[in-house]
Amino acid sequence: MPLNRDWIGRVAPKGDPVDVTRNDIRRFATAIGDQNPAYHDLQAARELGYTDLIAPPTFLIAASTGGGSGGFIHDPDLGLNYAMVVHGEEKFDFVRPVQAGDVLEMVQRVENIQAKGSNELLTLVTEVTSNGEPVATVTNTIVSRGTA
Amino acid sequence: MPSSIPTYADVSVGTEIPAQEFTLQRADLVKYAGASGDFNVIHWNERVAKSVGLPNVIAHGMLTMATAGRVVTDWVGDPGRVVSYGVRFSRPVVVEDDDKGATLVVSGIVEEKNEDGTVSIALTATVGENKVLMGAKAVVRLA
DSSP states (O other), X not given: OOOOGGGTTOBOOOOOOEEOOHHHXXXXXXXXXXXXXXXXXXXXXXXXXXXXXXXXXXGHHHHHHTSSOTTGGGOTTTOOOXXXXXXXXXXXXXXXXXXXXXXXXXXXXXXXXXXXXXEEEEEEEEEEEETTEEEEEXXXXXXXXXXX | OOSSXXXXXXXXXXXXXXXEEEEEOHHHHHHHHHHHOOOOGGGTOHHHHHHTTOSSOBXXXXXXXXXXXXXXXXXXXXXXXXXXXXXXXXXXXXXXXXXXXXXXXXXXXXXXXXXXXXXXXEEEXXXXXXXXXXXXXXXXXXX
């Protein structure tokens, strides 16, 4: 069954802000096998000009999972069957890297829903800020298989 | 980190970023699940993965993306110089329950030098003969 097109433009209820800690960054960097000193060593990060550890580019995925708005696209009214979903595309556009000490707020909206062959593409855009300042925009396209 | 960090003047269209080989095993998927909060069962449960038509457990697409991105951040040295990074997931990375897991080979090439001091890098990520990412591209600000 096709996704509910009324959802195009809908904005998720604001989730709780996410505190980014040094341990969160180190744990994520270790999980992706990345020993870049900027993620682990405060002194190294400062030598690069940052005030604290910076996070790997894809870290925002982990942050957004804990961001409270993850349930948004599970609303039955949208009609998304999670068993039929695969990840299509992901893009991060940064104003600056995420740093330890950031308090991230994420505002997610349904950018588009469109049919592509027998599938549907659901594009979600998340604006990420810390203390009101822009940090990044995350664009995520998920594929709903066979629902068009 | 590389001993010499590339500068904008150093690189030209066609500059190659050396290929790196990465191994993804079941334990890596479990670690990533914990660190990312993505506990989808197809990334750790073979029985469920096969029941939904997959050949076996598959790696998180975002783990593949993160791993491929290391080729860029290793090259540029300072990961904070990444201005954008985007990929399309073209094929799942199947991770067998053995001592080898999957071997991901990633390389890059400078595709464009932009007027704002950034360069665009196209990444190729393969497992065996198969490309697992399409249109993988990073834009980095060089010194």
